[in-house]
Amino acid sequence: MAPRFCRNCQCTTETEHNDALGHVVCTGCGEVMEENAIVAEVGFMENSKGAAIAEGFSMGKDKARVVRKPTQGGSRGKSMLGGQESRETTIQNGHRRIQDISYQPQVKMHGRQCEQAQRFFNLAVINNFTKGRKLNNVAAACLYIVCRTDKTAHMLIDFADALSTNVYQLGATFLKLVQILHLNLPLVDPALYISRFAARLDFEEQTSAVIRDANRLVARMNRDWIEHGRRPAGICAACLFVAARMNGFKRTKREIAMVVKICEATLNKRLQEFSETPSASLSVEQFQTIWLPASENPPAFENPAKRRRPVDDDEDSPPMGSTDPPDEEETELLEEMSNILGQQDTIKLTNLENTVEENDGNLSELDDDPELQNILSVTEAEAELKEMLWTEENKDWILKQQLKALDEKGKDNGSKKKRQRKPKKQLPAANSPAEATRNLLDAKPRASKKINYEVIDNLFEIDVDDIKRKQAKLGELGYSESSVTGFGRQPVEYDYEDDGDGYDFED
Structure with missing residues (x-):
């Protein structure tokens, strides 16, 4: 190995490395310079099938336990306990x-x-x-x-x-x-969803015009601080509702709320906030061509009492100060109402109500009213027929009411009542145990069939002849006749003489 400095020799000498023990030894003085040295080399061994396997284990930074090193084949690592890591x-x-x-x-x-x-x-x-x-x-x-x-x-x-x-x-x-x-996500721009919702509302060929006006409304709301702090769905719904009316499409608030997946109250709130801005007072042509340079304060700066005022839910009124004439449905409805009000029957009823109010409770003029006559002049046969018809039409309801009444009656009858204890009967005074036993048996019913009550009745009966017969028999046996039952018996004394062979009893 490469020469290293030995502290014992105070010089640079050659060293020898023992792989088995992991020692580094100085060849000059024999000093062990390192012990149990960790070697970063990869060793290989063969398994039972002859495949080469890397020795040792490895554990990654994001691992929960020690994992075997992959083999040469590149198979996935497995834990020491077997199987894949959780x-x-x-x-x-x-x-x-x-x-x-x-x-x-x-x-x-x-x-x-x-x-x-x-x-x-x-x-x-x-x-x-x-x-x-x-x-x-x-x-x-x-x-x-x-x-x-x-x-x-x-x-x-x-x-x-x-x-x-x-x-x-x-x-x-x-x-x-x-x-x-620790992510910093960008805020959601409501203009991202305008095209998606407009395609579902089916504006046909004018879809692009509605999208353009809706995006302009989004930009206007953003400048007037209406978009800030609000969810983008409510802003999109309000802009699409106004843009649809601007282009001649009558989409109800319920339809837009179902598409955008919000409630109508949110849509009404956004429309109310937009109606308080100067942009809402412009006509359609002015809004599409004029851009107001000034911006309004956020809606939170408004007077709380002003913000709590009820929202006008009139969907038929044209938005943004438009003076468009009412559509065909509104015209037909107005014509129909005027025709009904101009009929003879309606005029008579109106005059009749006025006369009733002027007469101050005098109903004599209602005697000739055909409806009242039909109600008051009903014969018994007609009344029975009406009752039969009403009963037949409402028989299910009548049956339910009867069942309900029966249930309530059953609950009242079935309610638990406090059981009143009967006073105990006092037994009459008895002169003997036999009489007391008979009184007790007469007071309580016979609860068991396994008891022979006839024996109990004869238990205390006294048979004089039987007593005398027992006394005589005991006397013959040499016991005292003072007790029939044998208790307290006394032996009889006899005279006897001893003749040397034993006792000799004498009568």
């Missing part, structure tokens, strides 16, 4: 989800954007952002980050529709991912 599995599943979402008809993104989203997903996995979150939401958030960066006409609600998930949950995941990755 983090790699998560990355592969996330890339697959990104591909699936990008192919959805609501999204339709190309391959380059998918690759960018996959790189954002890898960063999310490294920062442990996927733990505890749905993989679909994280993948959709990565795709939407690419859309915001490339300024495409994609909205967050499009990804929510593709995944059939809640747009607010998806938005929360997107905001948290942007915060963790």
